Structure formats: C-alpha cells, structure tokens
Amino acid sequence: MKKDFIERIIENTQKGIVPKAEDLKLIFGCDDKALSPLYERARETAFSVYSDNVFVRGLIEITSFCKNDCLYCGLRRSNKEAQRYRIKEEDIFEICKIGYEKGFRTFVLQGGEDGYFGDEILVPLIEKIKSAFKNVAVTLSLGERTKESYKNLFNAGADRYLLRHETADSKHYKKLHPKDMSYENRKRCLYDLKEIGYQTGCGLMVGSPYQTEESLYKDLVFIKEFYPEMVGIGPFIPHKKTPFKDFEKGSVKKTLIMLALVRILVPKALLPATTALKTADGNGLLKGILSGANVIMPNLTPDEYRTKYEIYDGKTTSDKKCIKEYLENIDNELNKIGRRLNMSRGDYKK
Numbered sequence: 001m002k003k004d005f006i007e008r009i010i011e012n013t014q015k016g017i018v019p020k021a022e023d024l025k026l027i028f029g030c031d032d033k034a035l036s037p038l039y040e041r042a043r044e045t046a047f048s049v050y051s052d053n054v055f056v057r058g059l060i061e062i063t064s065f066c067k068n069d070c071l072y073c074g075l076r077r078s079n080k081e082a083q084r085y086r087i088k089e090e091d092i093f094e095i096c097k098i099g100y101e102k103g104f105r106t107f108v109l110q111g112g113e114d115g116y117f118g119d120e121i122l123v124p125l126i127e128k129i130k131s132a133f134k135n136v137a138v139t140l141s142l143g144e145r146t147k148e149s150y151k152n153l154f155n156a157g158a159d160r161y162l163l164r165h166e167t168a169d170s171k172h173y174k175k176l177h178p179k180d181m182s183y184e185n186r187k188r189c190l191y192d193l194k195e196i197g198y199q200t201g202c203g204l205m206v207g208s209p210y211q212t213e214e215s216l217y218k219d220l221v222f223i224k225e226f227y228p229e230m231v232g233i234g235p236f237i238p239h240k241k242t243p244f245k246d247f248e249k250g251s252v253k254k255t256l257i258m259l260a261l262v263r264i265l266v267p268k269a270l271l272p273a274t275t276a277l278k279t280a281d282g283n284g285l286l287k288g289i290l291s292g293a294n295v296i297m298p299n300l301t302p303d304e305y306r307t308k309y310e311i312y313d314g315k316t317t318s319d320k321k322c323i324k325e326y327l328e329n330i331d332n333e334l335n336k337i338g339r340r341l342n343m344s345r346g347d348y349k350k
C-alpha cells in the first residue's frame, strides 16, 4: 500500500505533477524503507544527466555585515553580538588563487547585504578573477540588488547567482522577514537574474518557523515554474541570537525528501548537499548525494573569519583541515556509492 503510494508520487512528480500538501504529509510520514524508491529514482535522475559526477564549488564568505534583518539569520543587523568582518578585494583574489592551485574551478562569493560591496568594488574584482584564471566560473550570492547591478556584475563575467526564495508563500515570507522585505521583490530579483542570463539558483530552508506542507507545496510549484539551474535546500537551524532561537531545527529526513522531489521535478538542476545539512547530520553530505544532490561546496574562507560567519548555531567547520585531504576523503566515500568528485566548472547542462 505504502509502496504503491510512493510509486504513484514518483510517477506523478516525473510528469511535473507536484504532490499536494496532504500527500507531502503522507510522504513525510513514510519510513526509510518505503521511501527508498523515491531516493533511488532521484539518484538515477541525477545520474542520467550528470553521470557519476559530483561537482565542487569553493565557497568564500566575503562579508558578515548585513543591512537586512531576516528573523532566522545570525547575521541580521539587530544581532549586536555578531562579529563583523569583510575580506578585502585583494585578499578575496588571493583566496581564489590558492583555490585555483588546489583545483577549484568555481568560486562562490557569498555574504550579507553589505553596502561596501557595490558594483565599483565587485566589477573589477570579478573581471580580475575571470581574466587571471582559465576555465573558472564565478557564482555570486550577495542578496537582493537592482537589475542594473545584476547586469553590471554579469557583464563583468559573473556566471551564476544564488538567491534562495526562502518560501514561495508570501504570507510565510512575511513571518520570516522584516516589513521592508517582500516575496514579490525576491521573485523580481530571481526573474531578473534569469533574464540577464545567469545560471540562477533559488532555494529554501526546510522546517523554518511557520512552514507548513501547504507552503512546501507552493515551493515545489514555484520551483517547477521558475525552472532554476540550481536549488539550495537545507534544514533550518536556530541561531541563539535571533527571534527564532527557541524554534526546533528542521528535519533532515524532510530535507532529503524535498531534495529528491526537486531532483525529479527539475532533472538537470545542480543541487548541493548543503552545509546546513552537514551541520544537522554528520553524514548529511553523503545522505544528500544519495537523495539526488550532485554538488558540494567546501568552505575556502580563511580560519580567522570562518567562525564569524555564523548564520546558524554550530555551523560546521570540519572541512578546514587540509583541503586536499578533505577532498580525497570525500572522493573515497563517494566512490563507494558509485560517484566521484569532478573539479571542472560543472555548468548546468543545457
């Protein structure tokens, strides 16, 4: 019975029919055995597009300053205890250089919405990175900006942009964000990015406060319609200096189910096994890959800054040792499940 149910869900999702809220609730209630065909189909789908490759991105957290006040995030401006830093352009370039020598071919510049990083700083930095290093992709994850700014950064050579939509339910969006932010503007940004030509990533936290199966249904419908090139999905993890400090953290199992459904809905999407997933579960990285993810994002941020980029409690820093050793270990683990690390740019397959 359960098995027939999951088979029907898989079949429908493959046809682009998003499971309704009631069905999502039932899926979340299934045990691992009943769910295994879902994960299996998600893996097969990833394999059919990207073969056994798991792509690698070097994450650089360039600033912990943020003008926004998102209720879930430890970097929110009201958190007076947050330690703020910003990495100078020259140093960001040096970090890319070290990463390049270690084989990285995608650099993700992520940060809070920090007015210091205007186009006049970012355009020359992106140009410099793109001209100094061959076959490199630059991904930006710097929040909401004007269309003009997105254009300038794209023309400077940025290839991809990550901007999680956070939730596709505008009422839910309001509960997660201060008054001056809106789902409408978030969507405007995402559609601008796509129109300009970026490989565009949206995404969400699973288990964020006030999230319901209904809002997750809306997330899946939005993802199907927007058809992003990338989707970031991780569990919500509370941060002690935010208004959401007493909320429970998101479920790893639900996160993996959402990953698998998104993989089946958008077969060609690049889906990372996120840092939050790894923080919530020691085996999160492999579990993510086994549920349809095909990207990992090791952190290249220098140690002196890393602990200060605290968007949630206990953010993992386990990949800080020797990056070469770290990658070898992951590759070994991946080999056991028929996957391998691929250090090339790893673009979206058109």
Ligand code: SAH
Pocket: 072, 073, 074, 110, 111, 112, 113, 141, 142, 143, 144, 162, 163, 164, 166, 203, 204, 205, 234, 235, 236, 237, 238, 239, 276, 311, 312
């Ligand atoms: N300022 C950038 C980058 C934000 S950090 C932007 O707006 O896009 C990247 C992502 O981390 C966010 O989009 C959010 O989904 C996630 N995040 C923030 N706080 C979190 C928390 N407490 N738990 C889990 N994920 C969180």
